[in-house]
Amino acid sequence: MIEVRDLRKSFGDVHAVRGISFTINDGEITGLLGPNGAGKTTTLRMLYSLLPPDSGSIRIDGLDPTEDAIAIKRTLGVVPDSRGLYKRLTARENIAYYGELHGLDRSEIRSRTDALARTLNMGDFLERRTDGFSQGQRVKVAIARAMIHQPQTVLLDEPSNGLDVMTTRALRAYIRSLKAAGQSVVLSTHIMQEVAALCDRIIIIANGTIAADGTPDELLARSGKDSVEDAFVALIGSDEGLLA
Amino acid sequence: MNGLLTVFRKEVIENVRDRRALFNSLLLGPILFPILIIGLSYLTLSAQEEKSKEQLELPVVGAEHGPNLVAHLRQQGVAILPAPEDPEETVRRQTHPVVLRIPAAYPEQWRSGEPAVIELIADPSRRESNIPMMRVSRMVSAYGQQIGSGRLQLRGIAPALASPVLVKQVDLSTPQSRGALAMIFLPYFLMITAFTGGMHLAIDSTAGEKERKSLEPLLLNPTPRWAIMTGKMLATAAFALASLLLTLLSFKLALPYMPTGALGFELDLGLVMIGKLLLVVGPVAILAAALLTLLATFAKGFREAQSYMGLVVFIPMLPSLIFMSNPMKPEFWMMSIPMFSQNLLISEFLRGESVPNQWLLVSSGGTLLLGLIMAAYAATLFNRPRVVFGSS
Numbered sequence: 001m002i003e004v005r006d007l008r009k010s011f012g013d014v015h016a017v018r019g020i021s022f023t024i025n026d027g028e029i030t031g032l033l034g035p036n037g038a039g040k041t042t043t044l045r046m047l048y049s050l051l052p053p054d055s056g057s058i059r060i061d062g063l064d065p066t067e068d069a070i071a072i073k074r075t076l077g078v079v080p081d082s083r084g085l086y087k088r089l090t091a092r093e094n095i096a097y098y099g100e101l102h103g104l105d106r107s108e109i110r111s112r113t114d115a116l117a118r119t120l121n122m123g124d125f126l127e128r129r130t131d132g133f134s135q136g137q138r139v140k141v142a143i144a145r146a147m148i149h150q151p152q153t154v155l156l157d158e159p160s161n162g163l164d165v166m167t168t169r170a171l172r173a174y175i176r177s178l179k180a181a182g183q184s185v186v187l188s189t190h191i192m193q194e195v196a197a198l199c200d201r202i203i204i205i206a207n208g209t210i211a212a213d214g215t216p217d218e219l220l221a222r223s224g225k226d227s228v229e230d231a232f233v234a235l236i237g238s239d240e241g242l243l244a
Numbered sequence: 245m246n247g248l249l250t251v252f253r254k255e256v257i258e259n260v261r262d263r264r265a266l267f268n269s270l271l272l273g274p275i276l277f278p279i280l281i282i283g284l285s286y287l288t289l290s291a292q293e294e295k296s297k298e299q300l301e302l303p304v305v306g307a308e309h310g311p312n313l314v315a316h317l318r319q320q321g322v323a324i325l326p327a328p329e330d331p332e333e334t335v336r337r338q339t340h341p342v343v344l345r346i347p348a349a350y351p352e353q354w355r356s357g358e359p360a361v362i363e364l365i366a367d368p369s370r371r372e373s374n375i376p377m378m379r380v381s382r383m384v385s386a387y388g389q390q391i392g393s394g395r396l397q398l399r400g401i402a403p404a405l406a407s408p409v410l411v412k413q414v415d416l417s418t419p420q421s422r423g424a425l426a427m428i429f430l431p432y433f434l435m436i437t438a439f440t441g442g443m444h445l446a447i448d449s450t451a452g453e454k455e456r457k458s459l460e461p462l463l464l465n466p467t468p469r470w471a472i473m474t475g476k477m478l479a480t481a482a483f484a485l486a487s488l489l490l491t492l493l494s495f496k497l498a499l500p501y502m503p504t505g506a507l508g509f510e511l512d513l514g515l516v517m518i519g520k521l522l523l524v525v526g527p528v529a530i531l532a533a534a535l536l537t538l539l540a541t542f543a544k545g546f547r548e549a550q551s552y553m554g555l556v557v558f559i560p561m562l563p564s565l566i567f568m569s570n571p572m573k574p575e576f577w578m579m580s581i582p583m584f585s586q587n588l589l590i591s592e593f594l595r596g597e598s599v600p601n602q603w604l605l606v607s608s609g610g611t612l613l614l615g616l617i618m619a620a621y622a623a624t625l626f627n628r629p630r631v632v633f634g635s636s
Contacts (some may be wrong), residue, residue, distance in 0.1 A: 080464065
């Protein structure tokens with residue numbers, strides 16, 4: 001459960017986020033859709049406590065990221081925009097590093113890594129050093145290390161950026177499996193297909209504010225259009241920066 | 245605390261697997277420096293030997309004015325060459341390092357018992373001509389003394405009367421302290437090693453982490469940021485200390501191959517001495533780890549960080565160079581100056597002097613304190629969004 005009230009953040013003269021409020025329920029997949037530069041990444045960074053908001057409030061399962069950053073990090077699993085791996089460590093060692101930082105013991109890390117590797121189909125590169133990994137392999141490692149502590153809430157920033165079709169499908173299947181397990185998932189994207197295919201709820205962000213918030217059907221009804229894509233364009237007012 | 249150790253262990257493993265880091269920190273100094281010292285001392289030594297053994301060729305102008313002097317020189321094994329046309333030009337061009345001129349007034353002065361003037365033409369600013377110059381000058385004054393005593397004896401006077409004072413030098417330098425003179429560059433190498441040993445890791449773990457975009461996800465773990473930074477600094481310090489230890493051990497191994505006997509000194513680099521040296525230079529490694537991490541954290545990437553590091557290497561060099569060119573007597577207050585105090589202490593140790601414990605305490609303690617202050621500041625840096633996200 002995430003509750004955001006009137007969130008604002010500026011960098012100098014740039015007002016990246018100007019008054020965003022929304023609520024995200026457990027057991028749902030929520031999509032933050034918006035063109036590049038709409039304020040999605042900044043909003044997510046404030047949620048996972050890496051950026052302090054200028055004003056407004058955030059509660060994640062009742063915790064405030066500005067006051068309880070460490071506790072928030074235990075409940076969140078985040079795949080941020082930056083997915084750098086350590087290329088002189090194997091995929092398993094990259095995942096284990098994060099497990100140890102979460103204070104898990106070795107046998108637990110081992111069994112959870114094996115389980116994640118099965119779900120994400122990482123078997124053939126799990127023991128290899130990550131130098132030279134494909135984009136898809138890197139994203140899988142980044143997801144596995146973000147999930148090693150079995151977080152209740154999962155935040156994904158542009159998860160399918162640069163992935164091929166097969167990996168994208170596998171990723172979507174995985175995200176649906178998280179929902180089935182009762183976890184809440186928030187993903188930001190500028191790809192309309194992604195939200196249409198995955199999300200129970202869509203929050204459209206443009207110019208640092210919320211342009212629309214609802215289920216896909218509600219958004220269709222509100223815009224008076226009959227395709228999801230047309231609905232988005234109508235609600236944002238332009239299709240600039242969006243991918244069909 | 246656990247997170248700190250996790251970060252430390254991961255940085256060490258990752259950098260041990262990096263051949264470039266390993267070579268820079270653990271091999272370059274320990275191999276290069278002893279070879280440099282051995283090579284240089286052999287070179288100096290053989291050059292000296294060659295110069296003093298090889299036959300001295302001496303062009304003499306006006307040989308006919310002092311045939312006895314010339315005969316004496318010949319007897320001493322000097323090859324007398326005919327006079328060059330322009331003796332000054334010969335020396336300036338270094339065709340010959342030294343030319344002897346016996347002026348026309350020489351025989352007249354000699355006969356009348358006045359000091360007979362001869363001229364030794366040389367350019368002492370050319371260091372390689374110092375040895376031939378000294379040799380000629382010594383031979384000529386030996387000849388003069390010999391004739392002088394003869395003259396006194398002829399007049400029935402004991403030649404000893406002409407030397408009312410005799411200076412006798414009592415040499416208190418032990419073989420060990422003479423050795424320290426030749427090992428004056430050891431402090432210099434050790435200080436540089438303390439800085440370069442962890443340099444690669446300091447860059448890789450901060451600017452490198454930013455460049456490969458792994459810093460943001462790393463900070464998403466529930467480990468306090470100061471603990472992450474401290475783990476990185478500890479790994480850097482560990483590499484610097486390992487590099488120092490290896491350099492000292494390789495010096496110990498190389499020592500038997502140094503021409504020590506020829507230089508007239510013995511240097512004891514026993515385990516106790518190595519321990520003492522580590523105790524003195526160790527705090528510098530910690531100071532260096534904090535300073536390097538601090539600087540590299542502000543850099544956006546590897547290259548930017550490396551360009552800072554080029555300047556940082558001058559910091560440990562400066563005190564060493566000042567001390568090398570201007571040796572001074574160590575005093576208690578100097579112990580409070582980081583880097584400089586270590587130079588003084590190392591050379592005192594190598595001379596075999598005993599150093600008051602208080603001095604050690606102030607030198608190591610002061611340097612350590614400065615290092616910890618810098619480390620404490622560096623530990624706060626990951627709290628700044630500007631540092632974490634670069635310009636955004």
